[in-house]
Amino acid sequence: MKSTETKQHHRLDHAPFLVKPGRKVRIADFDPSYTAGFKNKAEAREALLEDVSALAAAQELLWASSKYAVLIIFQAMDAAGKDGTIKHVMSGVNPQGCNVYSFKAPPDEERQHHFLWRPVRFLPARGRIAIFNRSYFEEVLVVRVHPEFLEQQWVATPLRKAADAKFWNDRFDQINSFERGIVAGGTLILKFFLHVSRDEQRRRFIDRLTDEDKQWKFSPADAHERSFWNDYMRAYEEMLTATSTEYAPWYVVPADHKYFSRACVADIIGSRIQELGLECPKVNKQQLAGLNEALQKLQAEGEIA
Numbered sequence: 078m079k080s081t082e083t084k085q086h087h088r089l090d091h092a093p094f095l096v097k098p099g100r101k102v103r104i105a106d107f108d109p110s111y112t113a114g115f116k117n118k119a120e121a122r123e124a125l126l127e128d129v130s131a132l133a134a135a136q137e138l139l140w141a142s143s144k145y146a147v148l149i150i151f152q153a154m155d156a157a158g159k160d161g162t163i164k165h166v167m168s169g170v171n172p173q174g175c176n177v178y179s180f181k182a183p184p185d186e187e188r189q190h191h192f193l194w195r196p197v198r199f200l201p202a203r204g205r206i207a208i209f210n211r212s213y214f215e216e217v218l219v220v221r222v223h224p225e226f227l228e229q230q231w232v233a234t235p236l237r238k239a240a241d242a243k244f245w246n247d248r249f250d251q252i253n254s255f256e257r258g259i260v261a262g263g264t265l266i267l268k269f270f271l272h273v274s275r276d277e278q279r280r281r282f283i284d285r286l287t288d289e290d291k292q293w294k295f296s297p298a299d300a301h302e303r304s305f306w307n308d309y310m311r312a313y314e315e316m317l318t319a320t321s322t323e324y325a326p327w328y329v330v331p332a333d334h335k336y337f338s339r340a341c342v343a344d345i346i347g348s349r350i351q352e353l354g355l356e357c358p359k360v361n362k363q364q365l366a367g368l369n370e371a372l373q374k375l376q377a378e379g380e381i382a
Contacts, residue, residue, distance in 0.1 A: 096321035111331040121336040128343035133169035138355040143204035153271035156281040180211040249319035266325040271332040
């Protein structure tokens with residue numbers, strides 16, 4: 078295996094999903110039902126399987142070379158399909174080289190630290206993949222929609238009372254600096270916003286509530302947060318505008334059709350890892366001599382037997 082290049086019958090144009098740095102984002106400009114020409118689930122499923130295979134090969138090289146790490150971040154409204162996307166896209170990955178972390182409401186210990194203290198402990202080592210199911214971006218999304226949460230974070234009173242545009246812009250700057258340092262240290266950061274429409278979220282909520290096998294997925298808090306939909310969209314627009322950078326860009330992935338969002342995410346991940354140009358480690362002359370000696374001993378054992 079010389080590189081991560083694999084022969085695939087499809088390759089998506091990623092431009093429609095990429096948030097260009099410096100661009101002011103309007104969520105309405107992204108169609109959540111877009112499928113990039115895929116006609117049906119079967120066609121998208123075939124593409125997904127190709128990408129899953131390519132990703133498995135890429136992970137093997139990532140692990141073997143140990144030169145880069147990969148951090149994959151998923152943000153979305155409830156029922157957008159984060160869990161399912163992670164499950165399907167990473168289905169071919171060796172679990173020994175991948176970790177998934179879900180960022181739920183922080184406990185007291187984490188709230189007593191700077192909001193970026195939490196993710197530092199879960200950053201991937203070189204050769205590994207880490208997936209953040211929600212992330213530190215919750216601190217400029219849910220906390221922005223519910224600024225009262227700042228009272229639980231021991232944020233200094235003057236700062237808490239002045240949670241205005243400057244407060245949030247400072248947090249955006251801190252995130253960008255944090256990610257710049259991570260990338261400089263050899264980590265590829267891939268950030269996905271799974272964009273589901275409000276109508277599709279409503280359908281999925283109803284499906285969960287009426288299916289006994291899915292009711293466990295629903296929480297009354299989901300319906301409560303839905304009432305803040307417009308506030309969340311404004312928060313997402315500002316966050317995407319401020320934190321999509323050349324070194325860590327955002328991708329807005331249409332999520333009304335799960336079959337497409339999964340294929341799209343897999344395609345982007347596989348492509349971006351391929352761009353790293355990974356190769357299997359090469360043995361030097363001394364190592365090769367040792368390998369040849371081991372080979373000769375094993376062959377001699379067979380001859381004796």
